[in-house]
Amino acid sequence: MGRAIVGAKCPKCREGKLYSVNVLSYRKLTEVNKSCKVCAANFHPEPDFYYGAMYISYAFSVALVITSLTTINLLVDVPKFWMYMTMVVVLNIVLLPAMLRYSKVLYLYGMSRLKYRGY
Incomplete structure (x- = not known):
């Protein structure tokens, strides 16, 4: 399951992609x-x-601020x-795609009813 989350793969088959672009891309x-x-x-x-994923994204941001300080x-x-201020702003800009996207990945894995089906 860890590889599927890191790769932003489908929670059901763990093969399909959740995003049409790279997880770390600034597009879309x-x-x-x-x-x-x-x-x-x-x-x-x-x-x-995915509105619920905002809570996970907020936790990522708080962890980033505490770590950088x-x-x-x-x-x-x-x-x-x-x-x-410089470190927090720069790290937020650099890590924004990862924090936004992985918050959605974690929310989908945790809150959806999609469970792994090994084919």
Whole structure:
């Protein structure tokens, strides 16, 4: 299951792709495929299903801020405010696609009724 989550694969067959572009791409950030091309599983079980993924995305952002602030405090004797802000902004811009997409992947795996069916 870990490889399927990292690869953003279908929770039912673990072969079809959830996204039409690479998971780390900045194109089509919020667009999830309608269904699996391999097993025809529906990736949109109800309207606005992925709104719940915002909570996971928020947790990713909080973890990123805490990690970056701790790292700066460990590496710099007297950190300046601009160091904190620059690191948080840059890391958020760089990791935005991964955080948005993996929050949807984790939400789909955890909250949908799609269960693995080994064919």
